[in-house]
Amino acid sequence: MTQMPDPQNPIRIGTRGSALALAQAHETRDRLMAAHGLAAKSFEIVVIKTTGDRVLDRPLKEIGGKGLFTREIEDALLAGEIDIAVHSMKDMPTIQPEGLVIDCYLPREDVRDAFVSARFAAISELPQGAVVGSSSLRRRAQLAARRPDLNLVEFRGNVQTRLKKLEEGVAVATFLAMAGLTRLGMLHVARGAVDPDEMLPAVAQGCIGVERRADDARIAALLAAISDRDSALRVTAERAFLARLDGSCQTPIAGLAELDGDRLRLRGEILRPDGSEVIAGERIGPASEGAAMGTDLAEELRGRAPADFFDWS
Numbered sequence: 001m002t003q004m005p006d007p008q009n010p011i012r013i014g015t016r017g018s019a020l021a022l023a024q025a026h027e028t029r030d031r032l033m034a035a036h037g038l039a040a041k042s043f044e045i046v047v048i049k050t051t052g053d054r055v056l057d058r059p060l061k062e063i064g065g066k067g068l069f070t071r072e073i074e075d076a077l078l079a080g081e082i083d084i085a086v087h088s089m090k091d092m093p094t095i096q097p098e099g100l101v102i103d104c105y106l107p108r109e110d111v112r113d114a115f116v117s118a119r120f121a122a123i124s125e126l127p128q129g130a131v132v133g134s135s136s137l138r139r140r141a142q143l144a145a146r147r148p149d150l151n152l153v154e155f156r157g158n159v160q161t162r163l164k165k166l167e168e169g170v171a172v173a174t175f176l177a178m179a180g181l182t183r184l185g186m187l188h189v190a191r192g193a194v195d196p197d198e199m200l201p202a203v204a205q206g207c208i209g210v211e212r213r214a215d216d217a218r219i220a221a222l223l224a225a226i227s228d229r230d231s232a233l234r235v236t237a238e239r240a241f242l243a244r245l246d247g248s249c250q251t252p253i254a255g256l257a258e259l260d261g262d263r264l265r266l267r268g269e270i271l272r273p274d275g276s277e278v279i280a281g282e283r284i285g286p287a288s289e290g291a292a293m294g295t296d297l298a299e300e301l302r303g304r305a306p307a308d309f310f311d312w313s
């Protein structure tokens with residue numbers, strides 16, 4: 001019999017403090033409450049500040065290191081200060097620290113990117129040379145590949161900060177994840193969703209993952225009830241692809257797996273940061289083979305890439 005949490009001994013949910021991170025933590029808590037018939041007071045949301053949250057004035061790649069937004073949260077998990085950590089899987093390194101696992105994935109939100117602009121309705125309407133802001137190497141590379149004429153500028157900060165920069169006229173358009181906007185109740189700022197054929201999303205975009213201590217059987221049992229099989233199969237294939245490319249969310253890599261019954265279609269793409277070259281491919285196979293398909297597709301794209309392609313620094 002699993003020991004259930006109670007208000008004297010609440011499950012501590014670790015999260016970053018951004019509005020999006022908090023929304024994700026609340027969604028996880030609400031799903032756990034519904035699955036197990038628990039009250040909100042059986043949970044405690046613990047906000048943890050990460051290096052990535054603290055250093056706002058420099059491009060992410062300069063601050064360096066993977067797990068910029070996750071390390072402090074994982075340290076708290078390992079130290080027993082929290083019981084679970086809620087993450088955007090898009091931001092997660094492909095390897096977890098010794099002693100931690102992620103095997104709980106919530107049902108996936110819209111995986112697409114949103115086109116955000118007050119003046120223009122779609123990428124195709126942007127005038128020659130228009131200034132577009134994005135902090136994502138992937139989005140910038142994909143956009144540059146389609147529209148080399150555009151003027152792409154770095155655009156860091158959380159969703160609210162980026163929207164403010166648009167208002168101030170720093171750029172005429174930007175891209176955000178549909179999933180993030182949906183979870184923030186801000187879908188109205190999207191002028192439209194960009195079709196994955198036009199802009200393949202980041203690996204694991206729109207997927208919330210829940211991390212726990214590997215040896216915590218009580219938490220494992222609680223999380224098993226809210227884990228979504230389709231999300232797990234898709235994200236497993238995408239992350240195997242990413243892992244074989246040694247990628248992180250700061251490299252121009254895109255990947256999307258879709259399920260049709262038990263048939264999985266995995267698309268992947270690697271780009272030069274300036275968009276001058278795009279190498280893309282796909283695999284179709286049984287869903288149970290997703291990880292092998294991801295590795296295999298990554299190896300194919302690597303093999304097709306020129307020797308200097310991975311000089312991304």
Ligand SMILES: NCc1[nH]cc(CCC(=O)O)c1CC(=O)O
Pocket residue numbers: 088089090091175176177179180204205206207208249
């Ligand atoms: N790197 C930031 C980040 N990480 C996850 C999301 C959105 C939510 C998701 O993809 O699950 C965002 C913001 C964005 O890309 O607009």
